[in-house]
Amino acid sequence: MLKLNNPDLLRKQSYINGQWADADSGNTLDVVNPANGEVVATIASCGADETRRAIEAANDAWPAWRELTVKERAKILRDWYNLIIDNVDDLAAILTAEQGKPLTEAKTEITYGANYLEWFSEEAKRAYGDVIAPPSKDKRIVVVKQPVGVTASITPWNFPSAMIARKVAPALAAGCTFIAKPASETPLSALALAVLAEKAGVPKGVFNVVVGKSSREIGAEMTGNPLVRKFTFTGSTAVGKQLLAQCADTIKKTSMELGGNAPFIVFDDADLDEAVKGAIICKYRNAGQTCVCANRIFVQEGVYEEFAKKFTAAVSALKMGNGVEEGVEVGPMINSGAVEDVKALVDDAVSKGAKNLNDGGPSDMGECFYTPTVLSGVDDTMQLFKEEIFGPVAPLYTFSTEEEAIRMANDTEFGLASYFYSRDIGRIWRVAEGLEYGMVGINEGIISNEMAPFGGIKESGSGREGSKYGIDDYLEIKYLCMGGI
Ligand SMILES: NC(=O)C1=CN([C@@H]2O[C@H](COP(=O)(O)OP(=O)(O)OC[C@H]3O[C@@H](n4cnc5c(N)ncnc54)[C@H](OP(=O)(O)O)[C@@H]3O)[C@@H](O)[C@H]2O)C=CC1
Numbered sequence: 191m192l193k194l195n196n197p198d199l200l201r202k203q204s205y206i207n208g209q210w211a212d213a214d215s216g217n218t219l220d221v222v223n224p225a226n227g228e229v230v231a232t233i234a235s236c237g238a239d240e241t242r243r244a245i246e247a248a249n250d251a252w253p254a255w256r257e258l259t260v261k262e263r264a265k266i267l268r269d270w271y272n273l274i275i276d277n278v279d280d281l282a283a284i285l286t287a288e289q290g291k292p293l294t295e296a297k298t299e300i301t302y303g304a305n306y307l308e309w310f311s312e313e314a315k316r317a318y319g320d321v322i323a324p325p326s327k328d329k330r331i332v333v334v335k336q337p338v339g340v341t342a343s344i345t346p347w348n349f350p351s352a353m354i355a356r357k358v359a360p361a362l363a364a365g366c367t368f369i370a371k372p373a374s375e376t377p378l379s380a381l382a383l384a385v386l387a388e389k390a391g392v393p394k395g396v397f398n399v400v401v402g403k404s405s406r407e408i409g410a411e412m413t414g415n416p417l418v419r420k421f422t423f424t425g426s427t428a429v430g431k432q433l434l435a436q437c438a439d440t441i442k443k444t445s446m447e448l449g450g451n452a453p454f455i456v457f458d459d460a461d462l463d464e465a466v467k468g469a470i471i472c473k474y475r476n477a478g479q480t481c482v483c484a485n486r487i488f489v490q491e492g493v494y495e496e497f498a499k500k501f502t503a504a505v506s507a508l509k510m511g512n513g514v515e516e517g518v519e520v521g522p523m524i525n526s527g528a529v530e531d532v533k534a535l536v537d538d539a540v541s542k543g544a545k546n547l548n549d550g551g552p553s554d555m556g557e558c559f560y561t562p563t564v565l566s567g568v569d570d571t572m573q574l575f576k577e578e579i580f581g582p583v584a585p586l587y588t589f590s591t592e593e594e595a596i597r598m599a600n601d602t603e604f605g606l607a608s609y610f611y612s613r614d615i616g617r618i619w620r621v622a623e624g625l626e627y628g629m630v631g632i633n634e635g636i637i638s639n640e641m642a643p644f645g646g647i648k649e650s651g652s653g654r655e656g657s658k659y660g661i662d663d664y665l666e667i668k669y670l671c672m673g674g675i
């Protein structure tokens with residue numbers, strides 16, 4: 191049983207037009223704790239009709255919201271940020287119960303997400319336009335930026351709070367209104383955010399949360415409804431491609447934050463202890479379930495043995511368990527299907543000659559637990575070279591030259607995050623420029639924060655979240671041409 195200081199944060203209905211709403215059908219879904227299989231809550235499971243009502247409410251609320259001054263909107267976002275920080279313990283408890291990550295990581299996620307509200311409450315004031323030199327004396331050219339309009343989002347289960355915060359913060363700051371559809375496995379964090387939004391003074395209809403297990407129907411309404419002018423998605427590349435195609439009919443503005451296949455390269459001049467530390471946090475955070483997790487670890491021949499030894503020792507020391515227990519560093523995976531998927535990738539690699547260095551695999555701790563694993567002797571014929579592992583498995587590859595490392599790192603359709611460790615300034619520039627990725631961590635395994643532009647290239651998506659660039663995804667450019675001057 192989940193014990194909260196503020197039990198009001200645990201909601202079991204969708205939040206539409208400022209009202210807590212049951213599903214029209216009366217359907218419900220169970221939110222299950224992956225650490226022990228207990229039902230955390232049974233909540234209303236809505237569909238396309240409720241989504242349409244949320245979109246209409248967001249459209250009705252839009253004129254008044256965009257008419258507020260940026261300072262007025264900023265104040266509400268800042269109050270929302272403060273309330274999230276005040277409730278961080280409860281929000282983290284809800285997050286760990288529905289998602290499984292250790293409590294310390296859950297708290298970090300809540301703060302990380304809230305930081306986007308703080309950042310964009312300020313950045314809204316700097317959505318400047320332009321004055322452009324005219325082609326003739328009697329003309330003036332001015333560029334203004336205006337909110338795109340009603341924005342719909344679909345987000346995944348791996349960051350149930352921060353992925354919504356990262357999208358709703360720039361949207362509301364810019365003057366857009368918003369409908370969130372969280373993953374049906376982890377809707378409670380989203381609903382708790384809605385409780386605090388209301389308390390912060392976000393007007394009815396400006397932020398809506400629709401929860402439902404028929405994600406296809408909800409997604410079809412969001413991507414097909416012409417009132418929605420902007421669609422933003424974080425999740426798998428396969429689903430992102432479908433949703434992007436669905437948005438084509440009404441030419442919506444879109445942002446897509448999709449899968450990754452991050453290389454993590456350790457050169458022979460690297461500080462090996464730092465590289466091991468970086469690789470551990472980068473790979474095993476959230477039990478390996480982030481789109482920026484190291485997916486392929488490339489180690490230069492001269493330091494391979496030493497790195498493999500130190501890294502495997504650090505991995506074997508990681509404490510796995512229920513995320514609410516003291517000292518736990520790796521929690522359960524999201525569900526037993528995810529464990530099966532990871533097992534299949536490891537079985538494929540081992541059948542083709544990879545070695546399981548620490549005998550990791552499915553654990554008897556519970557059906558969602560997978561022991562952190564290190565594989566050596568891995569090569570590009572194995573499935574896990576091409577696919578996002580999304581689990582606590584680190585494959586170690588070896589390479590001899592800088593050119594070979596860059597070539598192998600870029601040999602993927604993905605282009606989200608990449609990492610490398612080196613102390614050579616020339617190499618740092620060459621490799622950073624040669625990696626075909628939206629983000630490069632250099633001697634650093636954690637790169638996400640609200641001040642930096644998060645996003646990918648190639649099939650990892652489009653658009654940027656955070657930083658001064660992030661608000662542009664929610665603004666349209668309007669050009670004013672004044673004649674007869
Ligand atoms: N880039 C990233 O951060 C993420 C990448 N992934 C990758 O994807 C794999 C599968 O994870 P999974 O959770 O299934 O990711 P999905 O892409 O399937 O799910 C992400 C979100 O999309 C929704 N969704 C799924 N199918 C549709 C659809 N047809 N129309 C509209 N919405 C839809 C889901 O809803 P619901 O859950 O309610 O079905 C969820 O809210 C992972 O193993 C990982 O490799 C996963 C999550 C995040």
Ligand SMILES: O=C(O)CCCC(=O)O
Pocket residue numbers: 348349424447479480481482638
């Ligand atoms: O997995 C994702 O989609 C986002 C990762 C966020 C982070 O790096 O904190």
